[in-house]
Amino acid sequence: KAGVTQTPRYLIKTRGQQVTLSCSPISGHRSVSWYQQTPGQGLQFLFEYFSETQRNKGNFPGRFSGRQFSNSRSEMNVSTLELGDSALYLCASSSLKRTETQYFGPGTRLLVL
């Protein structure tokens, strides 16, 4: 069974631009969660999607948004990028709930210049 895939793996943007990251969960998994990982803040929960609906959201500004498609693939979008948005963005999938076992993708490394 294929694991969680994330594209692109690396991305360089400039301040003010927007970016879209993609995540394909493990086949059959309906829950997709997004996390931001930085050296200073560690791993922080962004949001979770389940059956195309945002089920939970972390404490991030409205510039961070996401969506999930009917095939469970998910995208997250960050508008008006700031330097502080430079991070590793991790996607995780689970069958039903975040508190079940989550399987993480390799992440997308975003650098904002």
Place this chain on the structure above:
Amino acid sequence: AQSVTQPDIHITVSEGASLELRCNYSYGATPYLFWYVQSPGQGLQLLLKYFSGDTLVQGIKGFEAEFKRSQSSFNLRKPSVHWSDAAEYFCAVGLRDRDDKIIFGKGTRLHILP
């Protein structure tokens, strides 16, 4: 407020030595408990998890962890480390009655001496 504490930012052990990584949490109920490992530039891999039942949990790669309710701890152990165990280890708790919120600790970086 709920929190997860991994008190050791870095730990260095010799190859073949035993290992214990500490994790303490603050939460009013029994949470779900996880340990993940992250190799450089990679995502997180689940080592083991505790949901209920036996408080000594066996995981992959020879790791085990013990849930101690009285100490609000979930320490990770391995009897003999290998050079390939060098990585960052994250403890996480899932809050059963907080809308499935998951909180991660800041991580412990494990260094292995040859």
